[in-house]
Amino acid sequence: MALRHYTLDFNLSSPADCPSTVRGLQSIFQEQEMTETVHDTEGHGYLATFIGKNGRFLVFRVHSHGLVTLDLQCCEGDDIAQVENLLNALENKLSSILHGNIRRVKRLPALTRGAAVDRYWPTADGRLVEYDIDRVLYDEDSAYQNIKILHSQQFGNILILNGDVNLADSDLPYTQAIMGGGKENYAGKEVLILGGGDGGILAEAVKLKPKMITMVEISFHIAATHMKKTCGSVLDNLNGDCYQVLVEDCVPVLKKYVEEGKTFDYVINDLTAVPISTAPEEDSTWEFLRLILDLSIKVLRPTGKYFTQGNCVNLTEALTLYEEQLGRLSCPVYFSKEVVCVPSYMELWVFYTIWKK
Secondary structure, eight states: OOEEEEEEEEEESSOOOHHHHHHHHHHHHHHTTOEEEEEOOTTSOEEEEEEOTTSOEEEEEEETTTEEEEEEEEETTSOHHHHHHHHHHHHHHHHHHTTTSEEEEEEEEEEEESOSSOOEEEOTTSOEEEOOEEEEEEEEEOSSOEEEEEEETTTEEEEEETTEEEEETTOHHHHHHHTTTTOOOOTTOEEEEEEOTTSHHHHHHHTTOOSEEEEEOSOOHHHHHHOHHHHTTGGGSSBOSSEEEEOSOHHHHHHHHHHHTOOEEEEEEESOOOOSOOSGGGHHHHHHHHHHHHHHHHTEEEEEEEEEEEEETTOHHHHHHHHHHGGGSSSOEEEEEEEEEEGGGTEEEEEEEEEEO
16 A cells, blocks of 8 residues: 655744744644654654554654654555644644744645655656556566656656656657758658657657668567557558667667668657666676777768757756767767757657767
């Protein structure tokens, strides 16, 4: 069974008087028949826990530096109206007791912990976002990663890979940005898509009348079933009038194209975002990214362009490190970047266009 976690904070202009603050709330806790346990904080204010017969658990703390906090946990099936009444009573009483000393009162919506449907996912820069997810459509581990398809009332079906929001039905701006932002002429061109398992890039690219699109992806069948609004019917078959899908690892394919001298007008890398750090656990990702970059530039025609996502606009250090990698390729390149708001990411995202000097 899930828990609902409520928080109520009072930021004060000066430290609160602990004895009077505690005495003022005693009647409310007594009415709720909550058993109190006071904890030793070694001089750092007042800390008590309260347990009710219905399983409610409340932590009340008066911090010595001028902050009063309440954390209330209750079972998912608890009467929400009663819980709200308790919080209202505590907030009103504390507002009366601390009158004149309050700088800010902050009460957040309940955080649901341990629910069957997980609604909380972090942004790339570490902020926690609560989505309006109402059901899980798919959740399995492949040979490469964990794959989830969740349904959001606002964003439609969302593809989540290893805990990262990848793409939603709402995210056409992402697809348009990684294809050059609508400024490119794909008619009669040869296009290579690396990754793109949600099918969004392929679905949009075929509309632009290219000569041939080659998409190299290790897995796409889940999107073909659950991301129809994104991919349409392009993933129903491995071959179409102007495209082919190779179910393979892209690195051997790229190396083969380099050896054969095969080139493309556009290479679109939808494999992975720029790593967010240079910590040891990220080293392999950076190495993979550099390898894909170098091989992709080698199969790019002299007038061709390479498109890829970067990362969240707030990750300036990681993006700078990526741009430094562009100066270390086998041939010199130019690059430009565009910042786009991707709806389901709930943050601004950087996209790169790279071409040979």
